[in-house]
Amino acid sequence: MSETRRITLIVNGEHREAETPVRQHLADFLRGTLGLTGTHVGCEHGVCGACTVLVDGHAVRACLMLAVQAAGHEVTTVEGLSLADGTLHPLQQAFCDHHGLQCGFCTPGMLTTLVEFLAEHPAPSEEEVRLAISGNICRCTGYDSIVAAALAAARALRGDAA
Amino acid sequence: MKPAGFAYHDPQTVAEAVALLGRLENARLLAGGQSLMPMLAMRVAFPDHLIDLNRVEGLDGITVEQGVLRIGAMTRQRSIERSAAIREACPLMTEALTHVGHLQTRNRGTIGGSLCHLDPSAELVTVAAALDATIEVAGPEGQRDVAIADFPLGFMTPALAPEEMVVAIRIPLWPREHGYSFMEFARRHGDYAIVSAAALLVLDSAGRIARASVTLGGVGAAPLRVTTAETALVGEAPTPALFRAAAACCEGIEAMEDPQAPAWYRQRLAAVLTRRALERAWARATGEAA
Amino acid sequence: MNAGRLVGRDVARVEDAALIRGRGRFVDDIAPAGLVHVAFLRSPHAHARILRIDVAVARALPGVHAVLLLDDLRPHLTDTRLVVALPSPSYRLDLHRPVLAETEVVHVGEALAVVIAESRYLAEDALALIEVEYEPLPAVADCDNALAPDAPPAHSWASSNLAAEMTVAYGDVEAVFAATPHRFAETLHIHRGGSHSMECRGVVALHDVVEDRLTVWSSTQTPHTAKRLICDLLGMDETRLRVVTPDLGGGFGPKLIFYPEEVVVALAARLLGRPVKWIEDRQEHFVSTTQERDQTWRVELATDAEGHILGVRGDLVHDHGAWTARGVNVPQGAVAAMPLAYVVPAFRMTIRAAVTNKVPVTPVRGAGQPQGVFAMERLLDRAARELGLDRAEIRRRNLVSAEHMPYATPLKTRGGIPVTLDSGDYPRCQQMALDEIGWAGFAERQRVALAEGRYIGIGVANYVEGTGRGPFEHVSVRVEPSGRIMVATGAAAMGQSTRTMLAQIVAEQLGANMANVEVITGDTAAAPIGIGGSNSRQAVLAGSSAHVAALKVREKVLAIAGEMLEVAMGDLEIEDKVVRVKGAPGHSVTLASIARAAAGQPGFVIPGGRGPGLAASEEVVIDAMAYANGTAAAEVEVDIETGAVTITRLVFSHDCGRALHPRIVDGQLMGGIAHGIGNALYEHMRFDDQAQPISTTLADYLLVTATEMPPVRILHMHSPTPLNPLGIKGVGEAGVIPIPAAIAAAVEDALSPFDAHVCRVPLSPVDVIAMIDPVPEGSA
Numbered sequence A: 001m002s003e004t005r006r007i008t009l010i011v012n013g014e015h016r017e018a019e020t021p022v023r024q025h026l027a028d029f030l031r032g033t034l035g036l037t038g039t040h041v042g043c044e045h046g047v048c049g050a051c052t053v054l055v056d057g058h059a060v061r062a063c064l065m066l067a068v069q070a071a072g073h074e075v076t077t078v079e080g081l082s083l084a085d086g087t088l089h090p091l092q093q094a095f096c097d098h099h100g101l102q103c104g105f106c107t108p109g110m111l112t113t114l115v116e117f118l119a120e121h122p123a124p125s126e127e128e129v130r131l132a133i134s135g136n137i138c139r140c141t142g143y144d145s146i147v148a149a150a151l152a153a154a155r156a157l158r159g160d161a162a
Numbered sequence B: 001m002k003p004a005g006f007a008y009h010d011p012q013t014v015a016e017a018v019a020l021l022g023r024l025e026n027a028r029l030l031a032g033g034q035s036l037m038p039m040l041a042m043r044v045a046f047p048d049h050l051i052d053l054n055r056v057e058g059l060d061g062i063t064v065e066q067g068v069l070r071i072g073a074m075t076r077q078r079s080i081e082r083s084a085a086i087r088e089a090c091p092l093m094t095e096a097l098t099h100v101g102h103l104q105t106r107n108r109g110t111i112g113g114s115l116c117h118l119d120p121s122a123e124l125v126t127v128a129a130a131l132d133a134t135i136e137v138a139g140p141e142g143q144r145d146v147a148i149a150d151f152p153l154g155f156m157t158p159a160l161a162p163e164e165m166v167v168a169i170r171i172p173l174w175p176r177e178h179g180y181s182f183m184e185f186a187r188r189h190g191d192y193a194i195v196s197a198a199a200l201l202v203l204d205s206a207g208r209i210a211r212a213s214v215t216l217g218g219v220g221a222a223p224l225r226v227t228t229a230e231t232a233l234v235g236e237a238p239t240p241a242l243f244r245a246a247a248a249c250c251e252g253i254e255a256m257e258d259p260q261a262p263a264w265y266r267q268r269l270a271a272v273l274t275r276r277a278l279e280r281a282w283a284r285a286t287g288e289a290a
Numbered sequence C: 001m002n003a004g005r006l007v008g009r010d011v012a013r014v015e016d017a018a019l020i021r022g023r024g025r026f027v028d029d030i031a032p033a034g035l036v037h038v039a040f041l042r043s044p045h046a047h048a049r050i051l052r053i054d055v056a057v058a059r060a061l062p063g064v065h066a067v068l069l070l071d072d073l074r075p076h077l078t079d080t081r082l083v084v085a086l087p088s089p090s091y092r093l094d095l096h097r098p099v100l101a102e103t104e105v106v107h108v109g110e111a112l113a114v115v116i117a118e119s120r121y122l123a124e125d126a127l128a129l130i131e132v133e134y135e136p137l138p139a140v141a142d143c144d145n146a147l148a149p150d151a152p153p154a155h156s157w158a159s160s161n162l163a164a165e166m167t168v169a170y171g172d173v174e175a176v177f178a179a180t181p182h183r184f185a186e187t188l189h190i191h192r193g194g195s196h197s198m199e200c201r202g203v204v205a206l207h208d209v210v211e212d213r214l215t216v217w218s219s220t221q222t223p224h225t226a227k228r229l230i231c232d233l234l235g236m237d238e239t240r241l242r243v244v245t246p247d248l249g250g251g252f253g254p255k256l257i258f259y260p261e262e263v264v265v266a267l268a269a270r271l272l273g274r275p276v277k278w279i280e281d282r283q284e285h286f287v288s289t290t291q292e293r294d295q296t297w298r299v300e301l302a303t304d305a306e307g308h309i310l311g312v313r314g315d316l317v318h319d320h321g322a323w324t325a326r327g328v329n330v331p332q333g334a335v336a337a338m339p340l341a342y343v344v345p346a347f348r349m350t351i352r353a354a355v356t357n358k359v360p361v362t363p364v365r366g367a368g369q370p371q372g373v374f375a376m377e378r379l380l381d382r383a384a385r386e387l388g389l390d391r392a393e394i395r396r397r398n399l400v401s402a403e404h405m406p407y408a409t410p411l412k413t414r415g416g417i418p419v420t421l422d423s424g425d426y427p428r429c430q431q432m433a434l435d436e437i438g439w440a441g442f443a444e445r446q447r448v449a450l451a452e453g454r455y456i457g458i459g460v461a462n463y464v465e466g467t468g469r470g471p472f473e474h475v476s477v478r479v480e481p482s483g484r485i486m487v488a489t490g491a492a493a494m495g496q497s498t499r500t501m502l503a504q505i506v507a508e509q510l511g512a513n514m515a516n517v518e519v520i521t522g523d524t525a526a527a528p529i530g531i532g533g534s535n536s537r538q539a540v541l542a543g544s545s546a547h548v549a550a551l552k553v554r555e556k557v558l559a560i561a562g563e564m565l566e567v568a569m570g571d572l573e574i575e576d577k578v579v580r581v582k583g584a585p586g587h588s589v590t591l592a593s594i595a596r597a598a599a600g601q602p603g604f605v606i607p608g609g610r611g612p613g614l615a616a617s618e619e620v621v622i623d624a625m626a627y628a629n630g631t632a633a634a635e636v637e638v639d640i641e642t643g644a645v646t647i648t649r650l651v652f653s654h655d656c657g658r659a660l661h662p663r664i665v666d667g668q669l670m671g672g673i674a675h676g677i678g679n680a681l682y683e684h685m686r687f688d689d690q691a692q693p694i695s696t697t698l699a700d701y702l703l704v705t706a707t708e709m710p711p712v713r714i715l716h717m718h719s720p721t722p723l724n725p726l727g728i729k730g731v732g733e734a735g736v737i738p739i740p741a742a743i744a745a746a747v748e749d750a751l752s753p754f755d756a757h758v759c760r761v762p763l764s765p766v767d768v769i770a771m772i773d774p775v776p777e778g779s780a
Helices: A026-033 A090-097 A107-120 A126-132 A144-158 B014-023 B036-041 B077-082 B084-089 B091-097 B103-108 B111-117 B123-130 B227-233 B240-252 B263-285 C056-060 C070-076 C120-127 C173-179 C223-234 C260-272 C282-288 C329-337 C369-387 C391-398 C426-437 C442-451 C498-509 C538-565 C591-599 C662-682 C739-750 C765-772
Strands: A004-011 A014-021 A052-055 A058-061 A074-076 B007-009 B027-030 B049-052 B062-065 B068-072 B134-139 B142-147 B152-154 B165-172 B179-185 B195-203 B209-217 C036-042 C048-054 C064-068 C111-117 C131-136 C162-170 C182-191 C202-208 C213-218 C241-244 C276-279 C294-303 C309-321 C347-355 C407-412 C418-421 C455-467 C475-479 C485-489 C517-520 C572-575 C578-581 C584-590 C615-618 C626-638 C645-655 C712-717
Touching: A014 A026, A026 A052, A052 A107, A058 A107, A058 B103, A090 A107, A090 A144, A107 A126, A107 A144, A107 B103, A126 A144, A144 C662, B014 B027, B014 B049, B014 B134, B014 B165, B062 B084, B068 B084, B077 B091, B077 B103, B077 B111, B084 B091, B091 B123, B091 B179, B091 B195, B111 B123, B111 B165, B123 B179, B123 B195, B123 B209, B179 B263, B195 B263, B209 B227, B209 B263, B227 B240, B240 B263, B263 C765, C036 C120, C036 C260, C036 C282, C048 C111, C056 C064, C056 C120, C064 C070, C064 C120, C064 C260, C070 C260, C111 C120, C111 C260, C162 C329, C162 C407, C173 C294, C173 C309, C182 C369, C202 C260, C213 C223, C213 C260, C223 C241, C223 C260, C260 C276, C294 C369, C309 C329, C309 C369, C329 C347, C329 C369, C329 C455, C369 C391, C369 C455, C369 C739, C391 C426, C391 C455, C418 C626, C426 C455, C426 C626, C426 C645, C426 C712, C442 C455, C455 C739, C475 C538, C475 C591, C485 C498, C485 C538, C498 C517, C498 C538, C538 C572, C538 C578, C538 C584, C538 C591, C538 C615, C578 C591, C584 C591, C626 C739, C645 C662, C645 C739, C662 C712, C662 C739
Parallel strands: A004 A074, B007 B049, B027 B049, C036 C276, C213 C241, C309 C347, C485 C517, C645 C712
Antiparallel strands: A004 A014, A052 A058, A052 A074, B062 B068, B068 B165, B134 B142, B134 B165, B179 B195, B195 B209, C036 C111, C048 C131, C064 C111, C162 C347, C182 C294, C202 C213, C202 C276, C294 C309, C407 C418, C455 C626, C475 C485, C475 C615, C572 C578, C578 C584, C626 C645
């Protein structure tokens, strides 16, 4: 059984059209079909958060959504966070500045999760940041540097001096 | 961990979805997918047909009318969590949602999905039981109501015929000045609770307990209304000793056991969380706690 | 030691530019045209005889290219077993695991067939169509029971389940114990789980049929070992195989092992003539990637009346798993770590490694050392309690002091190299942690809390860690004609900033512009030899080689530049991509022109008098390990009604010698600390009594998330080791080592009103409640 469907969607601001098996999850579609390998697959059962992408601006686990379900929607992956000229999103810059990544495998999921969170919580507390990323597992950093990066990014996005 | 093959259907209306359910063998509904997708990936669920409800119109929405809260089955947990109307009218549900999964899963997960998945520890099912909710079910013959008490048939088995689907949940609201609390004990934030307790209290003008609801999640296949505790509370003046006595009713309950926690531990947690939830609900009923 | 221009400073990481944009290249990101996908059929039984395998239906599935059993692979293999064990005289059984199981499966997850198909989805469809008839055999689920005389054999052919045994001993232990009344015995059950790097394992193999060359990208910490084994097993000429470690999404130990999947995928690419990919999924990771697991320590401490240690003795039973995938290094490392921080005059520990029907055990971050430290620290807490001493004071009396350094212990490493503690001030390090956490005033805080009905406790634990295991790591440094500096090493990066570390060290000597340095790690085509990542070794070994190689290249650069500029070498400095005369920056020559001069012209003399080329290749040999140390102090609050343990503060003071990059050091420690908290309270790889794994999802196996992390304060000491030119000690594993011991001690202290006794980790809330208020036998 390998039923497929042709779907159209917006990915990182670009109109994309592709054939996908209906059973293929969104993370495999982004990585395999579209070649956007920045979205990582860590558990495929919805716990680790590495595959988090934004669908219509909301952070979702791309392993828990079928690619066909994204048809007609707008998807943003880590590749779509920086500006066209390569300038990093303030959150990406803060991760670099605060050693918020080591191996970098969980990073795309952390970033996409925090993009939505910071849009809704421009001045979060440390505890709120921790709650926001509690569905994203990192085995390298012990999280403190990620939390520091998120708080710094929030300041930068608000226009406060660091 | 890739799903086995299935045929995919994405109906636009409830009638189409119900018709598909009636026509297709071994079909499953896909709501938010936060539980079903892992089951497909692990190949512990093998539907031949997947009927995606995400494009069905009219299944989401929150209304409060005439003392009843109605939530469409495909309403995302995130929308419920952020609903000012629910925070105002049914704060127990808002509080429970802070324990449900994580930001990403609440963005997709739906209340209908939680009800039908019927995990013994699911917070929303416990809340529904605590609030005497009614489940609206659509089928080939039209719509029917199922009381939450009759909804779980057994372990993770809702009282739905193969061609039926949940379209909404209705919750009769408690008086505005009620006290409430949802407490749970989970290993990590966002994990399924080992045990959860929901408590609601209404005080009469004399300060006595006029109405009480005590519900436990995670102890059995379905949420357990601890009616003995409720009976012990109603008509009494709230005191720590009363809550201890009410909580003691939980020590004798039959509790399930799994690799995480033996039955005796669940019994103890049930009593502790019930007492703490009652104390918090009381503090809220008297305005002493936010 | 002072910071240099780059070394010792928090410079930007070279890894970040790609990773932060999602442009890393992890093994699953490699997708050559024509790629086909692999799935392995894995045993659902812990122990069973394979009676029949029928792959006909699976082979016939459209989209399936091949379904292979060991019999199909055998004609192409020089051996059907992976002979990978480290040398040791302790082995009692040869447990070399097969490429694929053929007649018997000995753990859940052991692979017995491989499917190659157009997609992973189809490959998994085919797995479901393979029919296997098993005859279940009794399974060995527990290492203690495994050694009982009536235990069933974990391998049907074996006469016992004793994989290995050895004794580590010095001094007259029996006399010491006979002579003192102060003896303290403990039986400890110490569990550690898997590594759970966020990236599982994976292999991609590409066979170039034109040149008959094979490239294998593997998520391995040891590409050179993988190359040797694949060459051996496939009978290949070394020139035809390249093994590359791409970006790794974490390693933490198990990726240093060579796995059956690596040779199977390599062979499949040759057999099919198509690029082949296998990506381990998380469920496979739980049952096929090696892990650490159970140890039972029966140990005894002898002291005098003042708490001075006289001796330690006991035995350790270690869950070895079903095969020898690395050796006995985990229990050996555990026992070696046990006495290391303290003056222990007499010592005898017997190790027995027990075969179980579980996935093999090999090092996970810390590699046994957390267990050894746990055993020692629990004994010291016990002795302090019974002798009426403060728990920090008994440690202070026994810690190896700064005046002892270098302190030659009677111990030897697994390679027979004497264990000599090279540097450090352990008592001061402990005192720093105690001062920071407020140890002295804690008793009063505890009394006040108890009066409020709150149960708080404090604990402390020390560790000394052997880091930088030798003998060497290869590094070459070359200035190319473009002026770019190329660095290649046998070290393999798994996320610890290895490329940054090497770029820092090399650029320090060659212009201080890290952007002009390209570092290639983990590529057998770029480095002729190498050992790879393990034992907190790469900064020490590769860092030292890089430093020496960079100095040699620098010397040559300056010699040539001096001749070109007609000035003395000592008057020159290297800045970015030019060499210039100090004080006369306009008087300069570029690195590019120096490299071109060094490359030579037919018939002309090479300037500088140091031969052709602008390169140096180094393998600095350092056999002795550099011993890092530290102290963890933890404060906890226990909810005595639910058993919840909240770590309210955690202080970690440590000494890893000179810090090459302070922020990276902190990052390594924090990651280790989080892992240690997991080992103390959360991570439990559970099996049932038939050795069926029952925690095989990340919802059941609990990794610490951001909400479980306590406030952590890290304090640094810097005692440079004399063993390497940079004065550095490894730090990749340090964080994890003392954490379970410190937390266990704090929980025990919090529960002192109940006389609770912590003798196991991890401690679940159920365990905590059971310590406070034991449930009667037979209670439901």
